[in-house]
Amino acid sequence: MDGSKKKGLLLRYIIAIVLLLIMIFPYLYMVLSSFADWTQVDRKLIPTHFTLKSYQWLLGGGESVIPRPWIHAFFNSFLVSAGSTLLMMASAIMVAYALAKIPFRGRSTINNFILFQMFFPAIILLIPTFLVIQRLGMYDSYLGMILPKAVSLFAVFMYTNFFKAIPDTFIEAAKLDGASDWQIMFKIVLPMSKSITTVIFLFLFMERWTELLWDMIVVKSDSLLTLNVLLSQMFGPYGGYPGPMYAASVLLTLPILIIFLIFSKKFKEGMQFTLK
Structure with a gap:
């Protein structure tokens, strides 16, 4: 050289x-x-x-005058994010398998509708969704935070494209052996989709973990506050405590970082497929 x-x-x-x-x-x-x-x-x-004063102050509850349930808020964030992500992935797998591997009338129309809906900003459905949740009696509850986030068109789109790339010979051979669509989906198709599943899981979990607006609207009880909402409230009464604010921000990003490091290899494989 x-x-x-x-x-x-x-x-x-x-x-x-x-x-x-x-x-x-x-x-x-x-x-x-x-x-x-x-x-x-x-x-x-x-x-x-x-x-370690910032973390001791934070996890100890802060000032006794206006205590905040930091650990409980962290648990709420994890529970809501994990529940929403699992529901989004389960619904996406079933819908995508039907769109990719089960021929039926109107399949292309549904595919185009899903693609069309992805271009709409989610905020336009915020008020109608809130009114539905309120009418169903799920306001200020875990269900109110989880169920409206149980479907992801992004996940459906990604899974559909990946499932289409799986050769139909695998599906036909399994059907000849007497396997049902449920068995094919969970025992053949899904195990072959580990890389793209990792990508979808990381994106969905990160998106739900960082959600703020919906959780602020649908929850009023302190016992149900997520860490994001709690952080947003810190700028008021806790504006004089920047150290704990940074500590809470670190705790908020830590799960995402750990999950990414654990699944980094599969994430790279999945991203290689999505960029093809």
Whole structure:
């Protein structure tokens, strides 16, 4: 490799490192500030004194005057996100299998309708959905947070395209052996879809985990607040406690980071399919 090529490669590495640092610095700043001494939070770009005071304050309930159920809010976020994600994936698998592998009249129309609906912003259905939930008596409940998020057109679209790529010979051979559509779906098609399932799961869980607007509207009890809603309320009474705010933000992003690291290999495989 001659000198000019080495210089060009070195320049690309430098640019890549600089861009990477720019991307990760906000998260790094948040983590450092969550451990920083309260006298240095938002006063120094890179703190020099560190403590666990923010996390102790946060998990201990905060000020006794206006205590907040941080641990319970974290549990609420996990319960709602996991329940909604599982329902979204289950409904998407069944709908996508029918659209991809079961011939019936109107299948292409339904496919086009799903694609058409994906271009509509979800906020236009916010008020009608709220009124339905209220009429059904699910306002201020876990069901009110979970059920309206039980269907994902994105997941249906992704699964449908992946299932179409699975050769029909597998389906026909299973039917000759007497397998039903349910058995084919869960014992043949789904095990072959681990990579795309990982991608869909991560996107859906992350989307539901970071949901704020719907949870603010449908819940009024403190015992049902999710961590996102609790964080949004911190800017009022807890505006004078930036350290715990950063600590709560770290706790909010931690599950997403852990799940991504666990499923990173399958996620890369799934993304390779989606980019083809």
